Amino acid sequence: MTMDSMEKRLLLARLTRSHGFEAFLARKFSSEKRFGLEGCEILIPAMKQVIDRSTSLGVESFVMGMPHRGRLNVLANVCRKPLEHIFTQFAGLESADEGSGDVKYHLGTYQERLNRVTNKNIRLAIVANPSHLEACDPVVQGKTRAEQFYHGDSEGKKVLSILLHGDAAFSGQGIVYETFHLSELPEYTTHGTIHIVVNNQIGFTTDPRMSRSSPYCTDVARVVNAPIFHVNADDPEAVMHVCNVAADWRSTFHKDVVIDLVCYRRNGHNEIDEPMFTQPLMYTRIRKLKPVIELYGDKLISEGVVTPEEVKEVKDKYEKILETAFSVAKQETQVFNKHWIDSPWSGFFEGKDPLKISPTGVHEDTLKHIGKKFSSAPPNASDFVIHRGIQRILNSRMEMVESRTADWALGEAMAFGSLLKEGTHVRLSGQDVERGTFSHRHHVLHHQKVDKSQYNALANLYRDQAPYTVCNSSLSEYAVLGFELGFSMTNPNALVIWEAQFGDFNNTAQCIIDQFMSSGQSKWIRQSGLVLLLPHGMEGMGPEHSSARLERFLQMTSDDPDVLPPFSDDFAIRQLSDINWIVANCSTPASYFHILRRQIALPFRKPLIIMTPKSLLRLPEARSSFDEMIEGTEFQRMYPEAGPASNNPANVKRLIFCSGRVYYDLLQARKEAGLEEKIAIARVEQIAPFPYDLVMKECAKYADAELVWSQEEHKNMGAWSYIQPRISTALNHERHISYAGRPVSASPATGNKKTHIRESKQLLEDSLAL
Structure with missing residues (x-):
C-alpha cells in the first residue's frame, strides 16, 4: 500500500492527538489512574481508519466495546466526546443526577457527528463496561443486532460492531469464545465484527508464557x-493498510476479522504501578524505546512530507485545544452521569406520566383470536405433516380456548400475541426455547417429512403485527444473556426475554446479572426491561435442576427492609420506580400474562426476574379464566385467601404466606387435613418490591392468627431472609412470623428421591401444624 502525502499528514495529526492526549493527562493528573495508551498510540489512527473506510462503504452506525486501556483517549479522539466532560471526571465532583456512577475508565458514551473524511453523518456508541474486561463483547453484539433489526439492515451494511481487546483477556476469558460462536448463528449474527487487539504482550504482571497455551x-x-x-x-x-483490508473484508464477506496490534505498555498496569518489579528486562528495553510519534515524525521529515516546524505546529495546536477544555472543566461544580449514557432513548420518557401504568387487561375477542391461531395448524397447509403428539396438544389448547381458560403456555402466548398486535416486538431467546425445555411451548412447529419447513403461529396472528422472534440459542448462558441485554438497550418498546433451560443455570451468567442488570441503572443510568425466565421449584430433580437461587436476586434488591414506604394511591408503581429490579414468582397464567404485559405498560424500564414453574405447566389447578385477563383486570402483587377461611377470619388460627408452586401443595394438604376454615393461605406473586400494603391488610384481617412463612427452599435460601425483616417492619415489630420449610443446607436440593419426598411431607406438616 502506498499512501499519498495528504494521507500521511492526516495519520501524523491523528497520532499527534493520540500521543498528546495521554501526555496532557499524565502532566495534569500525575497521581490518577487512567489506564493510558502509551506504547500503543497507533490505536486511535487505526480505529479512525477502520471507521473512515467503513463509512465510505456505507456504514452509518458503529457500536464499540473495549476494556480500560486507552478508553479515555478513544472517547476523546474517536468519538469526539467533549474534552471538558472527560476532565471533570478527574475533579472528584459530586454527581448532579441520579445514580452512584462509576470510575471514569468504565463509562460509555453515544455521539452523533460528521465524519470529515467522508463527509457523512455517523453515530458512534461505546458501551459501558465493568472490570470484567471482555464482558461487554456479547452486549455490543446484541446492541448491534438490535440496531440492524430495527433499521431493516438484514445484511449488516449500515451498522458495524468493533470490539477492542487486551491480549491476556482475549486468550484468557471464555466469553470471547462464546461470543465468536454467536457470530454466524442466524438470529445472533451481526454480519461480521472487526476485532482490534491491543497486544501489550503482558497481562497486568503475567507474561504470555504463563497466561496462554497457544502461540498467539x-x-x-x-x-x-x-x-x-x-x-x-x-x-x-x-x-x-491492515485496517483498510479488515474493513474491506468485513464489507465483502460479512464475517469476523482480527487486527493484532503488536505493541508494548510504557507504564505499569496503571500509571501508579511499578513494572520493573516483575518484568525488569522487558522494561529496561521499553525505557530505551522512542515513542511512535517521534519515529513517524522523523520518517516524514526525512521523506520531505512535512517540516519540523509543521510537526511542532500540529502538536501545539492540539495542546491549545486541551488547555482550553481544561480551563472550561475547572469552572464546573458538578458532573452529570447522563453525559455518559451509551443508549439514549429519544422520546421514550418525554410526555409520559412517570407514575402511570397503561392497562394490561385485553379484550376477550383478542384473547380468543390469539388462542385459536395458537391452537391451529398452518392455514392452507394440508400437506404440512404435524407430529401426532403435537396435534393432541393443539386440540387440547383449542378446548381450553372454547372453555375460556388458559394454562401457562396459552397465557404466555396471549401476552406475547397481544403485545405483537399493539406493535411491540417480542424476542424470546435461550436454550431450546422454541419447543420449551418441558415440551410445553411449541412456538415453532416442524414438518415431519420436510427439513427446514417450519411454522410459527405467533408470527402469523395479524397482517400488520410487530415481528415475533423466538430462537434457540447456542449452549451458552453468559454470552447469550449479555447479547439479549444489549438487544434490550436499543429499543425500550420491545419485550426481550432470556430463558434459562433450568433456573439453576443462570449462575454461569452471573457476571451479566451482577455487573450489568442489577447495578446498570445506578452506575450507568442505563435502563433495561430485560426479562429472565428461570424455571424453579423443588420437585425431586436434584441439586442442579431445582433452584434458580431466588435468594441471590432478592439480596441484590435496592430496597431498605427497615423502612416502610409512605402509602399513597400510586404506592405500587412508586415502589417499582424506586427499586433496581423486579423479582416475582408467579403461580397462575393470568399473573404471568399481566406481569409480562406490564413490562411494556410501565413508563420506565426495569429488569424483571421471574421464577417460572415446571410441574405447574400441566397442573389442572394452575389455570386461569379469561375473566382474569380481560379489560379491567391487572397484575395481582399478592393473592389473599379467598376460600372458607376468609368468611370467618376470627376463627382462623394460622395465616400462611408463601410464593410459587408450594401454594398448590399447601392447598391440597390443607384440604386433606380438613383445615380449610382454620388456616388461611396468602401467596405473594411479586416478592420485590415487597407488597407491604397488601400484607398488612391480610394480617389485620386475621388479627388473632399466628403468622407463618412457608417455602420449599432451604432456610438459608429462597425468600425467607428477604421477607422476614419486611413483614416485621410492616407489622411494626408487634407480631412474630415463624418459618416452615426445609432446614439449612449447603446444597440447594437433595439428589435422593426418598429424601425429597420425606422433606416435602415434613414441610407440609410443619406449615399446617396448629
Missing part, C-alpha cells in the same frame, strides 16, 4: 476461521 493470543478467533493480521504497532503505515 488471537488463536481463539481461528475457531470461526477469521483472518488474523499481526502488525507492528510502531509501523503506522502498515497498520493503516
Whole structure:
C-alpha cells in the first residue's frame, strides 16, 4: 500500500492527538489512574481508519466495546466526546443526577457527528463496561443486532460492531469464545465484527508464557476461521493498510476479522504501578524505546512530507485545544452521569406520566383470536405433516380456548400475541426455547417429512403485527444473556426475554446479572426491561435442576427492609420506580400474562426476574379464566385467601404466606387435613418490591392468627431472609412470623428421591401444624 502525502499528514495529526492526549493527562493528573495508551498510540489512527473506510462503504452506525486501556483517549479522539466532560471526571465532583456512577475508565458514551473524511453523518456508541474486561463483547453484539433489526439492515451494511481487546483477556476469558460462536448463528449474527487487539504482550504482571497455551493470543478467533493480521504497532503505515483490508473484508464477506496490534505498555498496569518489579528486562528495553510519534515524525521529515516546524505546529495546536477544555472543566461544580449514557432513548420518557401504568387487561375477542391461531395448524397447509403428539396438544389448547381458560403456555402466548398486535416486538431467546425445555411451548412447529419447513403461529396472528422472534440459542448462558441485554438497550418498546433451560443455570451468567442488570441503572443510568425466565421449584430433580437461587436476586434488591414506604394511591408503581429490579414468582397464567404485559405498560424500564414453574405447566389447578385477563383486570402483587377461611377470619388460627408452586401443595394438604376454615393461605406473586400494603391488610384481617412463612427452599435460601425483616417492619415489630420449610443446607436440593419426598411431607406438616 502506498499512501499519498495528504494521507500521511492526516495519520501524523491523528497520532499527534493520540500521543498528546495521554501526555496532557499524565502532566495534569500525575497521581490518577487512567489506564493510558502509551506504547500503543497507533490505536486511535487505526480505529479512525477502520471507521473512515467503513463509512465510505456505507456504514452509518458503529457500536464499540473495549476494556480500560486507552478508553479515555478513544472517547476523546474517536468519538469526539467533549474534552471538558472527560476532565471533570478527574475533579472528584459530586454527581448532579441520579445514580452512584462509576470510575471514569468504565463509562460509555453515544455521539452523533460528521465524519470529515467522508463527509457523512455517523453515530458512534461505546458501551459501558465493568472490570470484567471482555464482558461487554456479547452486549455490543446484541446492541448491534438490535440496531440492524430495527433499521431493516438484514445484511449488516449500515451498522458495524468493533470490539477492542487486551491480549491476556482475549486468550484468557471464555466469553470471547462464546461470543465468536454467536457470530454466524442466524438470529445472533451481526454480519461480521472487526476485532482490534491491543497486544501489550503482558497481562497486568503475567507474561504470555504463563497466561496462554497457544502461540498467539488471537488463536481463539481461528475457531470461526477469521483472518488474523499481526502488525507492528510502531509501523503506522502498515497498520493503516491492515485496517483498510479488515474493513474491506468485513464489507465483502460479512464475517469476523482480527487486527493484532503488536505493541508494548510504557507504564505499569496503571500509571501508579511499578513494572520493573516483575518484568525488569522487558522494561529496561521499553525505557530505551522512542515513542511512535517521534519515529513517524522523523520518517516524514526525512521523506520531505512535512517540516519540523509543521510537526511542532500540529502538536501545539492540539495542546491549545486541551488547555482550553481544561480551563472550561475547572469552572464546573458538578458532573452529570447522563453525559455518559451509551443508549439514549429519544422520546421514550418525554410526555409520559412517570407514575402511570397503561392497562394490561385485553379484550376477550383478542384473547380468543390469539388462542385459536395458537391452537391451529398452518392455514392452507394440508400437506404440512404435524407430529401426532403435537396435534393432541393443539386440540387440547383449542378446548381450553372454547372453555375460556388458559394454562401457562396459552397465557404466555396471549401476552406475547397481544403485545405483537399493539406493535411491540417480542424476542424470546435461550436454550431450546422454541419447543420449551418441558415440551410445553411449541412456538415453532416442524414438518415431519420436510427439513427446514417450519411454522410459527405467533408470527402469523395479524397482517400488520410487530415481528415475533423466538430462537434457540447456542449452549451458552453468559454470552447469550449479555447479547439479549444489549438487544434490550436499543429499543425500550420491545419485550426481550432470556430463558434459562433450568433456573439453576443462570449462575454461569452471573457476571451479566451482577455487573450489568442489577447495578446498570445506578452506575450507568442505563435502563433495561430485560426479562429472565428461570424455571424453579423443588420437585425431586436434584441439586442442579431445582433452584434458580431466588435468594441471590432478592439480596441484590435496592430496597431498605427497615423502612416502610409512605402509602399513597400510586404506592405500587412508586415502589417499582424506586427499586433496581423486579423479582416475582408467579403461580397462575393470568399473573404471568399481566406481569409480562406490564413490562411494556410501565413508563420506565426495569429488569424483571421471574421464577417460572415446571410441574405447574400441566397442573389442572394452575389455570386461569379469561375473566382474569380481560379489560379491567391487572397484575395481582399478592393473592389473599379467598376460600372458607376468609368468611370467618376470627376463627382462623394460622395465616400462611408463601410464593410459587408450594401454594398448590399447601392447598391440597390443607384440604386433606380438613383445615380449610382454620388456616388461611396468602401467596405473594411479586416478592420485590415487597407488597407491604397488601400484607398488612391480610394480617389485620386475621388479627388473632399466628403468622407463618412457608417455602420449599432451604432456610438459608429462597425468600425467607428477604421477607422476614419486611413483614416485621410492616407489622411494626408487634407480631412474630415463624418459618416452615426445609432446614439449612449447603446444597440447594437433595439428589435422593426418598429424601425429597420425606422433606416435602415434613414441610407440609410443619406449615399446617396448629
